[in-house]
Amino acid sequence: MYQNSNLKFVWQLSKRNYSSNKERNIVSILAIILTSFMLMTIFTVGFSYIKSYDLQQLQLLGTTGNATLDNPSDKQIAILENNNKVKNVGIREDVIQAGKVEYSGDNTRLYYALRYYDDIEWNKHRKPALDNIVGKYPRDENEIMMSSWVLKKMGVTNPQIGEKYEFSYNLGTEQKVKEFVLSGYFDEYDNSIKDGSVAYVLVSKKFVEDNKELLTQTIRIADISLVENIKNIEIENLEDSLNLQEKQVFSVNPELQSQMTVEVVIMVCFIILCIVACGYLLIYNIFNISITNNIHYYGQLKVIGITKNQIKGILLWQGIKLAIYGVLIGSLLGYLFSSFMVPIFLNSMLEKKTGIVACNMWVVIGTVVFTGITVFIAILKPAVIAGKISPIEAIRYEKNAANRTRKVKRRKRPTIFQMAIDNVLGDKKRCFLVLLSMTLGITACITIGALVTSMNTDNYVKSNMDSDIELKNKTTALGYDNEVAQVFDVEFINSLKNMEDIREISMIKQQLVVPMYEEEVFGRYVDTMLSGEEDIDPTYFKSYPNLFYSQMIGIEVTESLKNEYKDVDWNAFEDGQICLIPCSKPELINKGDTITFQLGSYENSTGKAIMTGNKYSITIGGYLPESYNNYGSARTAAPYVVVSQKYINSIAKDAIISNIMIKVNKQAEKAVNESVNKLVVNSRFSDGIVVVSAFEKIEGLKQTKITLFGMGGSLAVVLALIGIINFINVINTSIIERSRDFVIMESIGLTKEQIMRLVTYESLIYFALTMLFVLTVGNGILLFVYNTFSSIVTYAEFSYPILLLLGIGFLLFLICYFVPKIAIGKNFSSTIVERLKTNE
Amino acid sequence: MDIVTVRNLYKKYGSKENQVIALNNITLSIQEGEFVAIIGFSGSGKTTLLNMIGGLDKPSDGEVIIAGKKINQFNEDERTLFRRRNIGFVFQSYNLISNLTAYENIILPLQADGENVNEKYLNDIVEILGIKNKLDSLPRNMSGGQQQRVAIARALITKPAIILADEPTGNLDSKASLEVINLLRGTCKKYNQTVIMITHNDNLAQLADRIVRIEDGIVRC
Secondary structure, eight states: OOOOOOOOHHHHHHHHHTOHHHHHHHHHHHHHHHHHHHHHHHHHHHHHHHHHHHHHHHHHHHHHEEEEEOOOHHHEEEEHHTTTTEEEEEEEEEEEEEEEEETTOOOOOOOOEEEEEHHHHHIIIGGOEEEEEEEOOOOOOOOOOEEEEHHHHHOOOOOTTTEEEEEEEEEEEEEEEEEEEEEEEEOOOHHHHHTTTTTEEEEEEHHHHHHHGGOOOOOEEEEEEEOTOOOHHHHHHHHHHOOOOTTTTTEEOOOOOSSSOOHHHHHHHHHHHHHHHHHHHHHHHHHHHHHHHHHHHHHHHHTOOHHHHHHHHHHHHHHHHHHHHHHHHHHHHHHHHHHHHHHHHHHHHHSSSSOOOOOOOHHHHHHHHHHHHHHHHHHHHHHHHHHHOOOOHHOOOOOOTTOOOOOOOOOOSOOHHHHHHHHHHSHHHHHHEEEEEHHHHHHHHHHHHHHHOOOOOOHHHHOOSSSSSEEEGGSSSSOOOOOOOOOOHHHHHHHHHHTTTTTEEEEEEEEEEEEEEOHHHHHHHHHHHHHTTOOTTTTTHHHHHGSSOEEEEOOOOOOOHHHHHSSOOOOHHHHTSSSEEEEOOEEEEEEEEEEEEEEEEEEETTEEEEEEEEEEEEEEEEEEEEGGOOOOOOOOOOOOOEEEHHHHHOOOOTOOOEEEEEEEGGGHHHHHHHHHHHHHSSTTGGGEEEEEHHHHHHHHHHHHOOOOOOHHHHHHHHHHHHHHHHHHHHHHHHHHHHHHHHHHHHHHTOHHHHHHHHHHHHHHHHHHHHHHHHIIHHHHHHHHHHHHHHSSSOOOOOOOOHHHHHHHHHHHHHHHHHHHHHHHHHHHHSHHHHHHHHHH | OOOEEEEEEEESOOOOGOEEEEEEEEEEEETTTOOEEEEETTTTSHHHHHHHHHHHHOOEEEEEEEEEGGGSSSOOHHHHHHHHOHHHHOTTTTTOOTSSSSHHHHHHHHHHHTOOOHHHHHHHHHHHHTTTGTTEEEGGGGGGHHHHHHHHHHHHHTTTTOOOOOOTTSSSSSHHHHHHHHHHHHHHHTTTOOOEEEEHHHHHTTSEEEEEEETTTTTOO
């Protein structure tokens, strides 16, 4: 057979064909640019967010380790190190914990503890969670390393390596004062949330070794990082192999909730599919129309002997060239856009400005690959069609003829409008492609609009806060290691009360109480709450009553409380005759039973309550949600008891204020927030106070909303643009394709105005069908996406973007009205005779 | 009575040294009901003359009077309307709309006028033309002869005073050509229409009532 080696020939023909289709090339490159721009942006944003979120989570934890073993023996450490499910084992020792370490220059209530990390713990577990490490881990006995926030608390804003700091601490029975030298410092996630007011000062191995005999209260913990996806059975086997001693605990942290839930994955895939589909439809349409317009050309090529694969090659080469230009420009634009928008987006979405990650190689590869695939599959089918066409078919081919599928009934008085309907619905495939592209674009647009407008910041605040500002006593928070303290002293309260524009102040007080254990009253409750705790026998509390303690929570009775819990006798509650139990299972504690109790205080060293004062009795008058247990600072065997403020003030004058809720006049929110923040900062107990402000949360969310709207809106606009370009392209091309038909119509007596009306009707029919699809199928898609979204953003309140839809509808209407006029105007620029000759 | 009168008709294209005179001072009258064949070599001006008469183009100078109306003075829309209601065109390449059936092609001029379709009249035409069973077919499913008959039906549907046929048999074989000419003659007689036909074929021209020869834009009798 004859050799068919002709790459050069195909390339030359391809170049010629490319140069003679400038309009097609411009539109195609534009479509590819838009597609790759969107993909680049989506990938960059998504990838950066996931990475940044994961990094933030790491920094929140402060360690890469995900399991701990307290007081490990050397043998146990060896077992861990030799286990193939264990990546690293680091050791940390809190060498001086009991008793405070005080910094001599410090006039705040910040508690210091000396801590040691071994090399593995420092390098593998801790360093990855830190930022901006300056200097090195202490080596000498007198060297220390601290976090920059700790140094700031000490009044040191510009630390220098080699600076000296004097700390006093108890070592054995001795009171020691030692001068330490700063060997390094670092940035870490604000530890004050996690550890209360404890600031860790890192010391060297030498310090630990030199003071070994005196460090009798060292707490030694093995920090362990397990392999990913370790199974529960493997964790159990590992624990068994350690042969734990009495009171030794091996705990594994639950896996951090990945942001990539199934729903999020589906949503992201859906968005990517949308983008690819829109880009595909546009490029496919462009090339399909181009093939149709040049069918005679391809037929002629076949006549002179060009094979179908060569014809395919001509088109695919052009596709590659267009793709290269389009992907380069689109990716670059996408990268520039993302570089600007991603940090803004992430700062507004993440709690702290930590770990912002920019675009990387995989994002670029993903964009290039996805866009390349889109272009390739969009061009392939038209290329195959062009290759398959026979010369005879091509010669006889009439542009509009092949696609008519609809049978039209004969009408007595046929109108131009009916002709328009027949023209649109006659070619079902083209009609479907145009409608699909338009519907997808508009649906994506309004979906993003709906998601953003649904993030109702008022709703968020209402669902999370009952007041405008909430001040929390950190020392009463669950998990706080040190003593509970009265951080809201009289001076503080008075300053608050004297502030302008504060409508209402209410407080929650807390007091440790020791109820008398009675089987009839508490038996079922204790059985249920302590089930699974094999060591605890409920009658145990009879023998050790000071272990059966609880928190008494004093609340103010508000109107909203009365309205929500109508079955409670609030007068009796206010007078202290009844109490309420925060419990979701009323069958465990009987309403009407009496609790007898004494006030108490907690003894840290023994873990027991010390009972003081008189005995009191109060009747159980009802129940409250379990969330009221969050006002307490401990998990207790006895249930919490909620009473009125009046009652708790009468029996426990020194009850600790755990929360202050403030309601503010609307117009003065910002000013009051500033005043309250200033009051807290200037308070001597500032480290023990947390400020939660609805105003600041709303402001933060507003920024998120704006950013989301900016980013989402940009993507939506691009998607809509693709659909619109496709639409304009289809209208324009169908007019060009039918130029022969139009001149025939004109030659037999249709006026220009009638022809203009015909094509205008056709595009308006497309518009009407598109809007119908958007309102039906499009809204269905919107609801699906919204449901997924609202499972993640639980406070979202559905808000249909009616204005956006009307705006888009209006814009489309204008396009449908004016584009045919412009296209026809261009088409009719020469005389009938000239056009007849051209189209023969 | 003269249905078509052309007086001192000129049509020039281009200017100065590139100027081409397609029609050079043509004066011609055609009677109502006459079947006229216009013959001449390629480029002689036959089609240009037909386009002037049909209102597809405007003369550079002179008058074109159809049924007493000076159509050279009409604007484009007026000429189009006039053409729609008074003139039927038949082209060499049929010029059917490719995605309309035969029926839809035929009634297109009525559709433009918003007129009802006179089904009896249409039936008569399609019977005479022998295309009754092709009314629901698309052009690509018809032979050249059938397509040309559909084109003739379209030209007849508005009952025009004049039929202008520009080489109606140019793309047909001899048998089909003869059939088409006989059909044109038949309908011309039946409906008392004037037919002006351009043809290269002298034999077919002989079937006309009168032959008008054009050479270099001038009528040679």
